[in-house]
Amino acid sequence: MRGHGQPEISGSESEEESETMRCISCKVEYGRHEAGTCKECYEEASETEEELKREIEDLKAKVAFLRFWSPLDQLSRSHGGPCYTDVVLVASSQDGPAVPVPAHKAILVSRSPVFKAMLENEMEESRSGAIKISDISYEALRAFVNYLYTAEACLDEQMACDLLELAEKYQVKHLKAYCEKFLVSKLIWDNSIISYAFAHQHNAKHLLDASLSLITDNMDKLTKREEYMELVEKDPRLVVEIYEAYLSKQVNTAAHKDSSIKQ
Structure with a gap:
C-alpha cells in the first residue's frame, strides 16, 4: 500500500527506472536514460579515433617522403x-x-x-x-x-x-x-561485349568475369547488336565461350528453382 505523501509512480516510469541496459563497448549495465555507452568507454573511443587520425596523417607523410x-x-x-x-x-x-x-x-x-x-x-x-x-x-x-x-x-x-x-x-x-x-566500375550491359573481348585479349580475369556475367544476363538484347555480329565474325571462339556460360547459368537457375519447389 502506498504511504501518505509519497508521489505516485506510474507504471511506465517504474519500468523505465528498473530497466537496465548494457554498454555496447564494455558491457557494464547502465540506466535507460543514459547514453549508449558509459562515459569511460565514450572517452576511450574518442581517444582511439584521434590516435587513428594521427596514424593516418603520419602514414601519409611517410608516403610523401618516400615517394x-x-x-x-x-x-x-x-x-x-x-x-x-x-x-x-x-x-x-x-x-x-x-x-x-x-x-x-x-x-x-x-x-x-x-x-x-x-x-x-x-x-x-x-x-x-x-x-x-x-x-x-x-x-x-x-x-x-x-x-x-x-x-x-x-x-x-x-x-x-x-x-x-x-x-x-x-x-x-x-x-x-x-x-x-x-x-569494372564502368561496366553496363551496353558495353559488356566490347569489354569482354578486351579483357580476353589482355588476360584481365576480373573484368572478364564481370563482363561475361552481364552478357549472359542480357543475351536477348545483345545478340541483336552490331558488336555481337562482329565478334561472331572475328572471334567465334569467344562466342562459344559466351554460350557455354549462358547455358550453364540456365541449368543452374533451373536446378535452383526445382530444389526450391521441392522444399
Whole structure:
C-alpha cells in the first residue's frame, strides 16, 4: 500500500527506472536514460579515433617522403628539363615528331620485370638509353611513367584501357589491377561485349568475369547488336565461350528453382 505523501509512480516510469541496459563497448549495465555507452568507454573511443587520425596523417607523410621524385613534375614546372634522368621512353606510333618521356632506370627496373630484363642486360635499350613503345599515344605513355613514380593516374575509359595494355605488356601488376577495377566500375550491359573481348585479349580475369556475367544476363538484347555480329565474325571462339556460360547459368537457375519447389 502506498504511504501518505509519497508521489505516485506510474507504471511506465517504474519500468523505465528498473530497466537496465548494457554498454555496447564494455558491457557494464547502465540506466535507460543514459547514453549508449558509459562515459569511460565514450572517452576511450574518442581517444582511439584521434590516435587513428594521427596514424593516418603520419602514414601519409611517410608516403610523401618516400615517394620517388618524378621527372614529369619538373617538366610541368619549368622548361629546364628534368635532372639526373638516364633513360627516355618514346611513343613510336604517334603522328609528328616523337616527344621523349624522361625517366630513371632505377625506377623502371624496380617497377617492371620487363624493363629490368631490358636494362640490366646488354640489349639495345640499355645501350642507347631509349625505349621505343609502339601502338600507344604520348598522353598514355606519360601517364604510364607518372604512375610508376606516384601510383596515381587520372582515368577515363580510354586511358584505363591504354594503361591496362601497357601494364600487361610490362607486367606492372598494381597498375593493371587499378585499371581493371576502374573498368569494372564502368561496366553496363551496353558495353559488356566490347569489354569482354578486351579483357580476353589482355588476360584481365576480373573484368572478364564481370563482363561475361552481364552478357549472359542480357543475351536477348545483345545478340541483336552490331558488336555481337562482329565478334561472331572475328572471334567465334569467344562466342562459344559466351554460350557455354549462358547455358550453364540456365541449368543452374533451373536446378535452383526445382530444389526450391521441392522444399
